[in-house]
Amino acid sequence: MDNNDIKTIQWFPGHMAKTRRAISANLKLVDAVAELIDARTPMSSRNPEIDTLTANKPRIVLLNKCDLADANATAAWVNYLKRENVTALAVDCKSGKGLNKLMPTLKATVLRELMEKRERSGMGGAPIRMMILGIPNVGKSSLINRLAGGKRAKVEDRPGVTRTKQWVKLQDNTELLDMPGVLWPKFEDQSAAVRLAFTGAISDDILDIETLAMKLLSHLAESYPQSLTERYKIELSADDDGLALLEKVGRKRGMVISGGEINTERAAITVLDEFRSGKLGRITLELPPTKE
Structure with missing residues (x-):
């Protein structure tokens, strides 16, 4: 994609730096990380800093908005991530599509060792705590609201609306930690920035x-x-x-x-x-x- 005629896109509000620090500080409170990405832009909507920020914490990747994406392309992305040893599911947080597989997959695959260890030690009833991460406007609040069966998190179509972390308790002994959307300090690939702008992940206010x-x-x-x-x-x-x-x-x-x-x-x-x-x-x- 030729971007010579579009200005360089950079967007890193102050609260983004605070979010990065908060992610690192709160990781010890959770058992796993659920990373939401946009199924229309799976690579561009993956924050390249998440790997470093989350260290070795177990993770599942959710390709959200799959109902808006090409189904064949989404299947190809799930297979690609699998080859990269990443557990991934195609979901649509607004309709709930695919979310019934989240907790079973988490327990059977991503957190299998932890679940077995808890059973052996008599702690099988301990809650599963999961951090929800993703760039702005990728659907974190919609995910939490769907899992919680009601509007527990504020949802808006404006990037970066979640400003502070929120704990949400679910009925199945699961607790979710919703973090504000976090972008990264610099877009090395302007094509990725443009694709994010297409989907609305970057505010239209800074673009032509x-x-x-x-x-x-x-x-x-x-x-x-x-x-x-x-x-x-x-x-x-x-x-x-x-x-x-x-x-x-x-x-x-x-x-x-x-x-x-x-x-x-x-x-x-x-x-x-x-x-x-x-x-x-x-x-x-x-x-x-x-x-x-």
């Missing part, structure tokens, strides 16, 4: 929304052309750049202002909103590395 929509449309025209033609009823041409695609969408949706000019800002907002809500279909923005 029209340029972002043009980037997304160019990517979709190459990887998911049918999604664009079916949703917007437009014809695609090999000569179309991002601006041409954005103008086609705007014209088709009647977003024309005085003089016949297309309101590209309004069209950009529409494209990004419809992608993020799944109206463009099930789309995955990156595939796992191929096996050597």
Whole structure:
């Protein structure tokens, strides 16, 4: 993805540094870590610092929003992570899809040694404590609310809304520690930053929304052309750049202002909103590395 025409994306608010320190300080309180990533951007939405921050703590990776992602691509990612010795599940925290496998998998695989040790020592009834980690807007609060059977954590569509840690007790003798979303100090790969911006993990306030929509449309025209033609009823041409695609969408949706000019800002907002809500279909923005 060529990012020469989009400004360098960096976003590291002060509370992010505090969150990193809090993760390290609270790890001793939990038995395992559940890391949420976005199934549409599994690599880009994995904080590269989590491996270091969580040390050797047992971990399960949840590919959230799988209902918005390409099902075949999600299966490929689960298999890839398995080859990397990472236990992973495809879930959708809003609908609850796949979450019935979380605790059984945790007990039988991720925490198997701990569970057996507790049984041998007569502590089989001790609660399982799990830290919930992930970047902003990846669905941590939705996960907790679904597992708790009600709204126990504040949910908003604004990145970074969870400011402090929250303990939530579940009925099955499990306790969840919800941590604020944490990004990392510097995006070494601007393509990853752009993909996070597509999904809304990075605030639109720091980006040029029209340029972002043009980037997304160019990517979709190459990887998911049918999604664009079916949703917007437009014809695609090999000569179309991002601006041409954005103008086609705007014209088709009647977003024309005085003089016949297309309101590209309004069209950009529409494209990004419809992608993020799944109206463009099930789309995955990156595939796992191929096996050597």
